[in-house]
Amino acid sequence: HPEHRSTTSVVLRATDWFPERQTPPSSNSLVVLKFMKEQVQFEREIKQRVDFKLDPEFVIPVVGSSNDFEQAEWTANLQEKLPEFADYPYCIVMPAAGRNLAVVGLQERAGLLTIRQMFHELFCCCDHLHEMGLSHCDVKLLNWVRLSDGTWRSTDFDAARHIGEELDDTKELSTAFTPPETFIILENKVTARVRKTDQETPYEPLVVGPPFDIWSNTVCFYSFVAHKPLFPSDDRDNVSSKPEFIKLAKWGPRPLAEVLADAKAAMHADGAGIVTQIIVENFLGWGLQPDPANRPQSCKEVVAHPCFAQCDEGVEEEKADAIETKEPGKVTEAQVLELSMGLKLTTVFHVAAMLGGPLSFFDAPSTTAADLVSKHHCVGKTPLHLGSAGAHVEVVTSLLEQAAVDPGVKDFGGRSPLDDVEAMLEQNIDDAELEARLRTVRDKLMEADIVEQV
Numbered sequence: 001h002p003e004h005r006s007t008t009s010v011v012l013r014a015t016d017w018f019p020e021r022q023t024p025p026s027s028n029s030l031v032v033l034k035f036m037k038e039q040v041q042f043e044r045e046i047k048q049r050v051d052f053k054l055d056p057e058f059v060i061p062v063v064g065s066s067n068d069f070e071q072a073e074w075t076a077n078l079q080e081k082l083p084e085f086a087d088y089p090y091c092i093v094m095p096a097a098g099r100n101l102a103v104v105g106l107q108e109r110a111g112l113l114t115i116r117q118m119f120h121e122l123f124c125c126c127d128h129l130h131e132m133g134l135s136h137c138d139v140k141l142l143n144w145v146r147l148s149d150g151t152w153r154s155t156d157f158d159a160a161r162h163i164g165e166e167l168d169d170t171k172e173l174s175t176a177f178t179p180p181e182t183f184i185i186l187e188n189k190v191t192a193r194v195r196k197t198d199q200e201t202p203y204e205p206l207v208v209g210p211p212f213d214i215w216s217n218t219v220c221f222y223s224f225v226a227h228k229p230l231f232p233s234d235d236r237d238n239v240s241s242k243p244e245f246i247k248l249a250k251w252g253p254r255p256l257a258e259v260l261a262d263a264k265a266a267m268h269a270d271g272a273g274i275v276t277q278i279i280v281e282n283f284l285g286w287g288l289q290p291d292p293a294n295r296p297q298s299c300k301e302v303v304a305h306p307c308f309a310q311c312d313e314g315v316e317e318e319k320a321d322a323i324e325t326k327e328p329g330k331v332t333e334a335q336v337l338e339l340s341m342g343l344k345l346t347t348v349f350h351v352a353a354m355l356g357g358p359l360s361f362f363d364a365p366s367t368t369a370a371d372l373v374s375k376h377h378c379v380g381k382t383p384l385h386l387g388s389a390g391a392h393v394e395v396v397t398s399l400l401e402q403a404a405v406d407p408g409v410k411d412f413g414g415r416s417p418l419d420d421v422e423a424m425l426e427q428n429i430d431d432a433e434l435e436a437r438l439r440t441v442r443d444k445l446m447e448a449d450i451v452e453q454v
């Protein structure tokens with residue numbers, strides 16, 4: 001039975017066995033046969049690995065193909081022994097791996113530290129491709145496979161392009177993992193910005209580069225953190241509904257803020273501390289930016305982010321313990337400054353607000369108005385937004401006392417701090433103390449807004 005089947009390919013496991021050698025097959029003899037319908041995709045699978053000198057330390061190699069046979073002999077054998085796959089006349093042979101990332105996500109409940117360590121390795125594999133001048137263009141859960149020694153490899157290169165090359169229509173996109181800049185809405189219909197082989201297009205085809213693959217792998221990472229996909233998909237990894245497809249094409253601060261809130265809630269439910277939540281949420285907000293120019297520009301930047309660079313067990317636990325054993329609002333300036341190092345699209349004032357202090361940051365004589373109202377954040381949240389959503393009463397009080405702070409300030413998605421608090425209260429929080437603090441924050445924001453209007 002096929003291990004995977006799509007409109008363009010069929011994947012089977014087999015045993016690479018030569019009876020004339022009179023040795024029984026072993027686990028080392030297991031291979032994967034990928035039968036393909038289109039010659040261009042077949043040739044690309046082989047050619048990209050060779051032309052870009054892809055290292056088997058990072059990718060699954062091709063060890064044989066239907067090109068090793070006379071075409072007539074191959075076709076006759078295929079029709080005789082596997083007639084149901086006769087429509088897929090091109091075949092490559094690869095060493096068999098163990099589980100793919102999709103199966104791992106379904107069947108193995110890894111902890112967040114293990115997930116971060118695993119994705120550190122996956123982004124390093126992506127970095128190898130980019131260093132060799134290749135963009136994978138189809139990074140998704142099914143295209144990461146784990147070998148018997150526990151290491152990971154990238155596979156499936158029939159969609160891969162030179163970095164700087166236009167995306168074309170020779171391979172169907174996996175839209176649930178494809179970044180928003182790939183799409184444009186024409187005549188109320190979501191259209192992929194691909195170069196057509198047989199016609200002119202009313203749009204500029206997308207030029208691919210590292211941020212394309214970085215979005216896709218961040219989508220994979222999100223599914224492990226949040227325990228759900230970024231976009232629901234069908235069995236071909238395409239976004240499964242028109243409203244969700246339109247949301248992807250129009251991706252912006254509001255849907256990004258929603259998915260970050262879901263990821264944070266999942267991490268909290270899994271017992272992750274506030275330090276881990278801040279670091280992981282910060283990376284997700286960076287990797288899922290609507291504008292590719294605002295995402296990491298290389299996988300080296302990704303693995304240097306604290307989400308991955310500091311995913312050694314001892315480093316993170318010490319930092320978390322030092323902060324989380326303190327009472328709320330009693331975090332020191334030094335701890336906030338240390339935690340802020342390496343975070344993207346955020347400032348120490350945002351971090352201080354998320355941690356509930358220290359108030360000295362907001363009240364210091366050297367603090368500028370720009371610091372207090374900064375929207376330099378992945379979805380345009382100010383310190384007041386973050387302090388309010390975190391129910392940090394003292395922080396909110398301190399900020400509202402500052403003349404530069406507008407209680408009704410909007411983030412990039414048009415939401416005020418009060419909107420965020422109301423949304424939190426609507427979640428039926430099973431925590432009486434947190435609910436009471438949120439209500440206190442809401443009252444302070446409403447009172448300040450009235451004063452502002454007067």
